[in-house]
Amino acid sequence: MNFRWLFVICLTIVLLSACAQKPKQDQTMPGMDHNQHNQPSGGKESTNTSQVQAVWKFADSAPQSGKDEQISIQIQDNTGKPIEKFQVSHEKQMHLIVVNKDLSFFNHIHPDYKGKGLFQIRTQFPTGGDYKLIADFIPEGGEAKTESQWVKVSGDVPAAQPLTPETNLTKVVEGKEVSLSFDQLQAGKELTMTFNFLDASTKQPITNLEPYLGAVGHVVILSADAEKYIHNHPLEEKATGPQAKFGTAFPASGIYKLWGQFKHQGKTFIVPYTIQVP
Ligand SMILES: [Cu+2]
Numbered sequence: 001m002n003f004r005w006l007f008v009i010c011l012t013i014v015l016l017s018a019c020a021q022k023p024k025q026d027q028t029m030p031g032m033d034h035n036q037h038n039q040p041s042g043g044k045e046s047t048n049t050s051q052v053q054a055v056w057k058f059a060d061s062a063p064q065s066g067k068d069e070q071i072s073i074q075i076q077d078n079t080g081k082p083i084e085k086f087q088v089s090h091e092k093q094m095h096l097i098v099v100n101k102d103l104s105f106f107n108h109i110h111p112d113y114k115g116k117g118l119f120q121i122r123t124q125f126p127t128g129g130d131y132k133l134i135a136d137f138i139p140e141g142g143e144a145k146t147e148s149q150w151v152k153v154s155g156d157v158p159a160a161q162p163l164t165p166e167t168n169l170t171k172v173v174e175g176k177e178v179s180l181s182f183d184q185l186q187a188g189k190e191l192t193m194t195f196n197f198l199d200a201s202t203k204q205p206i207t208n209l210e211p212y213l214g215a216v217g218h219v220v221i222l223s224a225d226a227e228k229y230i231h232n233h234p235l236e237e238k239a240t241g242p243q244a245k246f247g248t249a250f251p252a253s254g255i256y257k258l259w260g261q262f263k264h265q266g267k268t269f270i271v272p273y274t275i276q277v278p
Contacts, residue, residue: 052075052142054075054076054135055073056072058071063151063153065126068124070121071096073147075137082116086140087138089138090215093113095135096119096121097229098123102160103222105126105127106259108220109121119137127158128156129153130152131150131152134146134229169181169275173270178195180193181193181196185275185277187253187254187278188250191248193245195244195262207242210265211263215234216234216237217262218261219232219260221248221250221256221258222257223254228252230249232247244262253278255277256275256277260273
């Protein structure tokens with residue numbers, strides 16, 4: 001396994017505790033990370049990310065659908081002391097993914113950093129129901145961290161849409177024919193997933209994808225119950241199409257939903273897929 005693979009997978013499968021692919025010797029060294037070029041020299045102030053926690057607050061004690069709601073996310077250590085410094089990752093200090101329980105709604109937004117560990121954003125939930133908020137961030141000198149929170153939003157709750165795995169992974173989105181393929185698809189295996197882009201009307205390959213948040217694309221993957229979360233970045237971040245390749249690994253077999261986010265001709269677009277991982 002080459003180092004780049006190890007790095008990409010460990011950086012992205014942030015939910016898996018202690019990073020399943022991590023070399024054994026790292027696990028006994030709190031705060032150490034294979035991402036060592038990011039360690040401050042001397043390193044004794046390095047953040048032990050196992051003690052990093054997020055405290056979630058809503059300006060409205062009962063958030064409502066269709067209304068601007070302010071979300072505050074306070075990042076602190078287990079003694080309540082704010083974590084003050086964050087590494088910029090893909091142009092942002094925090095990435096926040098919002099999904100509803102049946103995964104029919106997906107949003108990827110970026111809270112503002114207010115200092116002293118506090119991030120804030122205003123957003124809207126389209127309907128009532130349960131939503132999961134997932135924050136991705138990297139405390140300076142620490143490793144990538146994911147903190148999540150379920151929130152109940154009041155308002156009409158539409159009937160849950162069942163997640164049905166798709167067998168045809170080619171679809172047209174915003175005038176682009178997008179095909180998703182895997183070199184192998186099996187739980188627990190390192191695999192490459194490839195998105196291929198054609199102009200839907202001319203069938204010509206699209207070779208001028210634009211960087212979106214510093215990479216040709218971003219992929220977020222959630223298990224059907226929204227418990228397993230993976231955020232992938234491209235193997236070649238500077239690619240421009242017609243292919244965008246991502247390395248990933250599905251932790252267990254089951255149904256997953258994934259969302260690829262790309263940018264073309266100044267416009268970002270999202271390509272969702274529901275897949276069955278054997
Ligand atoms: Cu983001």
